[in-house]
């Protein structure tokens with residue numbers, strides 16, 4: 001197989017299959033992100049009973065993973081600059097495995113929270129590193145599609161978690177332990193697959209390991225492209241120096257505000273209230289545990305289906321129309337959910353239908369588009385740092401929303417709680433309309449020029 005002619009032919013043309021497989025392995029990080037954060041949904045009634053949780057403590061049990069995410073996302077950038085993307089992704093896989101076992105066998109709530117926190121470190125780090133690794137290894141012309149593979153993996157991970165919860169619910173007494181423990185399978189798979197992928201060529205260039213980087217780039221895009229890409233990488237690395245001061249340059253400040261605001265708005269419009277607490281919401285609306293877990297699987301299917309729709313249309317319709325239509329639809333459906341609580345019309349299929357409408361709107365707009373915009377509005381030389389600031393803000397917002405939801409539902413009732421998230425959708429609509437620029441079809445350089453021009457005026 002290692003016949004010289006064949007290798008040469010491969011190096012001349014590059015291999016789309018190879019780069020796709022490598023990116024698919026990195027996207028398993030996204031799958032674990034989705035799985036780890038969502039698996040808790042089906043365990044809630046059993047955890048509540050086992051640890052005798054109050055609403056406030058339940059909020060803490062659910063959101064402890066997100067504290068880990070905040071730390072994981074904060075340190076992933078610098079750790080991966082130092083040790084390499086691949087090594088830190090390997091550490092993430094180990095953290096996922098430890099968390100799977102630890103959250104399945106805790107002797108008390110503290111041990112459970114520590115185990116979830118450890119998993120969160122992996123989720124936070126992978127939420128930055130998987131897309132970053134994919135962007136760094138893929139050839140420019142298919143980069144967008146390959147990065148969106150990661151969002152697809154997140155929603156597949158969420159769906160798998162909901163399905164596993166549904167399948168294991170009938171195991172007596174220990175069902176919730178098996179639900180958490182099942183994560184060991186994708187975690188070990190991730191670890192083994194990662195051993196076979198190469199290091200990021202961009203990182204290798206930074207370490208002055210040019211020959212290794214060139215060999216990987218040639219395997220991905222062919223020899224001729226590899227040389228051109230190598231020159232581009234070198235130029236970008238030179239530009240990256242002094243990037244911290246540039247973050248607060250007037251033009252960059254606007255980009256940073258947009259990135260951070262979209263990250264926060266993606267969370268305060270309530271998506272993870274549904275993702276993490278769906279069975280609780282359905283139970284509150286009168287469903288049995290089994291029925292509410294099945295309804296949650298339907299939520300996961302709708303989430304996946306509409307994410308596929310968004311990935312198909314995002315480059316045709318543009319980011320801005322999707323965000324506007326999506327946030328308007330989300331606000332409408334949340335108002336209807338709030339109305340169902342207010343008028344006590346909780347019986348029948350209405351709450352489920354309104355929630356599904358809301359998910360369809362989120363999945364075809366804010367879900368993928370916010371990550372796309374975050375990865376393209378920052379100029380190359382500040383992208384790494386700016387994305388990490390925005391990602392950390394996203395996890396902080398996610399933590400606060402998940403922590404406060406059970407208490408809000410108990411103290412303020414469903415109508416006010418969902419009404420608040422609906423108001424956030426209205427704020428998102430106005431913000432996108434007035435502040436967010438359309439970036440569809442523009443090269444990253446054109447987007448960057450816009451910020452430069454704005455800085456001068």
Ligand code: BGC
Pocket residue numbers: 154155158266271272275303366367368371398
């Ligand atoms: C969000 C996650 C959310 C997921 C739901 C992602 O874009 O960042 O917080 O759980 O979408 O599909």
